[in-house]
Amino acid sequence: QVQLQESGPGLVKPSQTLSLTCNVSGDSINSGNYYWSWIRQRPGKGLEWIGYIHDTGSTIYTPSLRSRVTMSVDLSKNQFSLRLTSVTAADTAVYYCARYFYLFDFWGQGTLVTVSS
């Protein structure tokens, strides 16, 4: 069974960088079959796709966050990561990582990141 687990700081100060990692088990990121995604959900709101990365390093980001987002993969650790720079309170959300192949079939449990001084 594929499992994903997000990790990272739960509190980030405004203007700083949010960094999260997603550890994947039960599947190899290196399989080449999937894209590995980040999705967020602001408090009480719906789902917002942030972007995804392939094991080749190819990335696609949502236009509204493209200038602040970087995703990367660490094949040796079977992990992928998200960096979001210059955060504000509007970036406070539960951040999910998920496996994507034209749909999101496995999701992590999510991690709440609060942006506050």
Place this chain on the structure above:
Amino acid sequence: EIVLTQSPDFLSVTPKEKATITCRASEPVGSSLHWYQQKPDHSPKLLIKYTSQSISGVPSRFNGGGTGTEFTLIISGLEVEDAATYYCHQSVSVPQTFGQGTKVEIK
């Protein structure tokens, strides 16, 4: 960007009744429309893929249909455990987008 609009935003249904949720897309998405169920404090779970294809382990009371720009999720014989928010998602184009969600309450 393809905008997905769900209706209604909120649905209150008695157990064993039927619930129908509609998802309208601002452009045709073919059959690349999927449904997810999210229970409070849980991550979303894939419910229906490619408009109407079932997912292993999902009860048969969940059914999807539609084409082009209008899609439906029908939950027949609602059970208490179906209380959740339901989202549609299109994967035909980037950026990936979701509907705003429909919260289903069991009376």
